[in-house]
Amino acid sequence: MTGVSRKFVLAHFLYRKPRFCLLLAVMLLASACGANLAGEPEVVATLRPPSQEEIAAATDVALQSGEGEDIGYPLTPPSLLRGAEIFADRCAACHGIEGRGDGPLFESGQLTVQPPDFTDPETAHNQSPQEWFATITNGRIENFMPPWGNELNEADRWAVAMYTYTLAYEPNEMRAGEQLYTLSCAECHGESGRGDGPRASEINRPVNDLTQQSTIVTLSDATIVNLAAEGIGESMPAFGASLGEEGLRTVAQYIRSLALDEPELIRNRVRGQPIVTEEPVAPDATAAPEQTSQAAASGDAQSETITVVGRVVNGTAGSSVPDDLVVTLHQFDADFTDTTLDVMTDADGSFRFDDITLDANTQYVVETTYRERTFLSDIFPGDTFAEAANDLTLTIYELTEDPAVITMTNLITQIDAVGDGLQILQIVEFENSSDRVFTSTTSAGAGRFASVSLQLPPGSVVLGFPGSTESRFVVLEEPAAVIDTFPLVPGEPHGFQVVYFLPYDGGAIIDQALGYRFDGEAQVFVNPSSVELISEQLPHTGTEQGAQVNYERYAAMLTLPAGEVLRYELRGDAGDAATGVVSSSGRVEGGSLLPIVVVLLVGSGLFVGAIVYLRRAGTGETKKGRTTDQLIDALVQQIAELDDEHERGDINHDVYQRRRQQLKSRLAELMGEGEES
Numbered sequence: 001m002t003g004v005s006r007k008f009v010l011a012h013f014l015y016r017k018p019r020f021c022l023l024l025a026v027m028l029l030a031s032a033c034g035a036n037l038a039g040e041p042e043v044v045a046t047l048r049p050p051s052q053e054e055i056a057a058a059t060d061v062a063l064q065s066g067e068g069e070d071i072g073y074p075l076t077p078p079s080l081l082r083g084a085e086i087f088a089d090r091c092a093a094c095h096g097i098e099g100r101g102d103g104p105l106f107e108s109g110q111l112t113v114q115p116p117d118f119t120d121p122e123t124a125h126n127q128s129p130q131e132w133f134a135t136i137t138n139g140r141i142e143n144f145m146p147p148w149g150n151e152l153n154e155a156d157r158w159a160v161a162m163y164t165y166t167l168a169y170e171p172n173e174m175r176a177g178e179q180l181y182t183l184s185c186a187e188c189h190g191e192s193g194r195g196d197g198p199r200a201s202e203i204n205r206p207v208n209d210l211t212q213q214s215t216i217v218t219l220s221d222a223t224i225v226n227l228a229a230e231g232i233g234e235s236m237p238a239f240g241a242s243l244g245e246e247g248l249r250t251v252a253q254y255i256r257s258l259a260l261d262e263p264e265l266i267r268n269r270v271r272g273q274p275i276v277t278e279e280p281v282a283p284d285a286t287a288a289p290e291q292t293s294q295a296a297a298s299g300d301a302q303s304e305t306i307t308v309v310g311r312v313v314n315g316t317a318g319s320s321v322p323d324d325l326v327v328t329l330h331q332f333d334a335d336f337t338d339t340t341l342d343v344m345t346d347a348d349g350s351f352r353f354d355d356i357t358l359d360a361n362t363q364y365v366v367e368t369t370y371r372e373r374t375f376l377s378d379i380f381p382g383d384t385f386a387e388a389a390n391d392l393t394l395t396i397y398e399l400t401e402d403p404a405v406i407t408m409t410n411l412i413t414q415i416d417a418v419g420d421g422l423q424i425l426q427i428v429e430f431e432n433s434s435d436r437v438f439t440s441t442t443s444a445g446a447g448r449f450a451s452v453s454l455q456l457p458p459g460s461v462v463l464g465f466p467g468s469t470e471s472r473f474v475v476l477e478e479p480a481a482v483i484d485t486f487p488l489v490p491g492e493p494h495g496f497q498v499v500y501f502l503p504y505d506g507g508a509i510i511d512q513a514l515g516y517r518f519d520g521e522a523q524v525f526v527n528p529s530s531v532e533l534i535s536e537q538l539p540h541t542g543t544e545q546g547a548q549v550n551y552e553r554y555a556a557m558l559t560l561p562a563g564e565v566l567r568y569e570l571r572g573d574a575g576d577a578a579t580g581v582v583s584s585s586g587r588v589e590g591g592s593l594l595p596i597v598v599v600l601l602v603g604s605g606l607f608v609g610a611i612v613y614l615r616r617a618g619t620g621e622t623k624k625g626r627t628t629d630q631l632i633d634a635l636v637q638q639i640a641e642l643d644d645e646h647e648r649g650d651i652n653h654d655v656y657q658r659r660r661q662q663l664k665s666r667l668a669e670l671m672g673e674g675e676e677s
Helices: 003-016 052-057 079-096 121-125 130-137 154-165 169-183 223-228 242-259 289-299 381-386 604-619 628-648 653-677
Strands: 043-045 306-312 324-332 339-346 350-358 365-372 375-376 392-396 406-418 421-432 441-446 453-455 461-464 474-478 480-484 494-503 507-513 517-527 533-536 538-547 550-560 565-571
Touching: 079 154, 121 223, 130 154, 130 381, 154 406, 169 242, 223 538, 306 324, 306 365, 306 381, 324 350, 339 350, 350 381, 365 381, 365 392, 375 392, 406 565, 461 474, 480 494, 517 533, 517 565, 550 565
Parallel strands: 043 507, 306 392, 406 517
Antiparallel strands: 306 350, 324 339, 324 365, 365 375, 406 421, 421 494, 453 480, 461 494, 474 480, 507 565, 517 550, 533 565, 538 550
């Protein structure tokens, strides 16, 4: 099979797979695939970095993103109280008020399939909250479970998902888990689980933040138990012998509670008892009396308005802030609808927004454009914005193109050898050690500029960028590379993930040139175990547990100069079928990814920042977002994919009809706007 035909077959196969939302949606980007590997292992090397001309030439990347897609993980800790309210209102008729599967519809015989007993510890133990959430979103029609994706917003679905997921947690076990966590885990992970324990600074790698929503919802309690029992290589010791099976279970439950809102509600109830939601919520004492009375008179929910006061500063030594910068306040609601306001800075860089409505379900961020680059403030949830709004700082920087200020600090590679190919997921992290933003003057089109790059083996077919939108990147075919267009801000984490395909015929020597200084841990995870990795740089360190399969881990702490090569050889027979493949929308299906690999580098705040940056860069304008034509194209593509899903029987007919009507209505609106303009 030729490289081109293999590429076509692979893309067709991935497109026809059922869609499953694990990560943020990105679109398939196919590029030329190299020749088949046969006989002696071929050296797959990337030694020459892409030139500025090559980067500038590969700039035609269309912005394709639909509206209304789920983020895939909670943006804030799910509210157990809100989940209890939704459960009582929407779910108890079938599942029973206590969640035991004995609701009045089942007891009366109207429901012929008994719902699961959520108070049984085994019901949820081996499922991840993400799987739980998917069931709530998509339903299980065969069990008469309706889909709630069109009835409840994503935050509410996460709230009821975590409420039901934790109904089996028992207060005494939670308290026991807290004690064991304090004794065995807090010194590294911290009392709150954020990776900031007193010993964290002694460890030569970041300690995992156990409250990171994008990670914790991908892990079942069983997976947390196994990771704690067996440890993670040299990164975390094994606690199986010291804590025992029951102790590990209680620790897993306590760890889960760290990422929830109102976890004390679990600790103060009896197992299986519902959370009481009838207690009236006390009014906000900080709201002005006239606001309260106005809200009561109108029947609307009580709201508070605030004044946002801030200042633009220049973080580059010896540099100043220009006069009359335009500062924009973005207000993202739960559906990521963006409401904006603009003001001009005063001579000293100060700015002010009056009468801003404060909403706990809204995220707030201030941004400005300086030297054609977008700069953002911190991103604040509604419940913390009032205090921050009294003295908000927005930092701008001068620019640098010097690659010497960039260090690669982490490179994780997951390789799944399947049939005659390698499906490779790579996660890369960078640091900018200067006091200037790292970017370049090389235009990447649509108001974007090239920044850092990751060189790939020749013949790589890029399948997607989990956790990011495709429009952020430029993909080069020769030399094979991914070019990021997000600038690197001093002192802030920066990274991305890319999934690509390489042909494989029982053996390959892979040389990956590192375009920047590397100082950190390089890890390669290989599946199946019949494929051996041979490298002088990366010794075998053991076996790591994935969601469905195990991976052989090869890793080392490395310090390498810019231009050095990470080299290893793969030998052995590949598996027959993928346990996790990337769909045409860039989503991972089947769940083979390692829990420690599925760590999105884009948290909720960075996701909001990405929206602001891409809207600004996507048009090269100050206030407009995506163009109407681009949205129309994206909606047409979504309707086509939805029709294919329905034709294959992968989506419930009623859900299909509702979703298709929503897309068509939005399409009609946009086409009307286009005609008017």
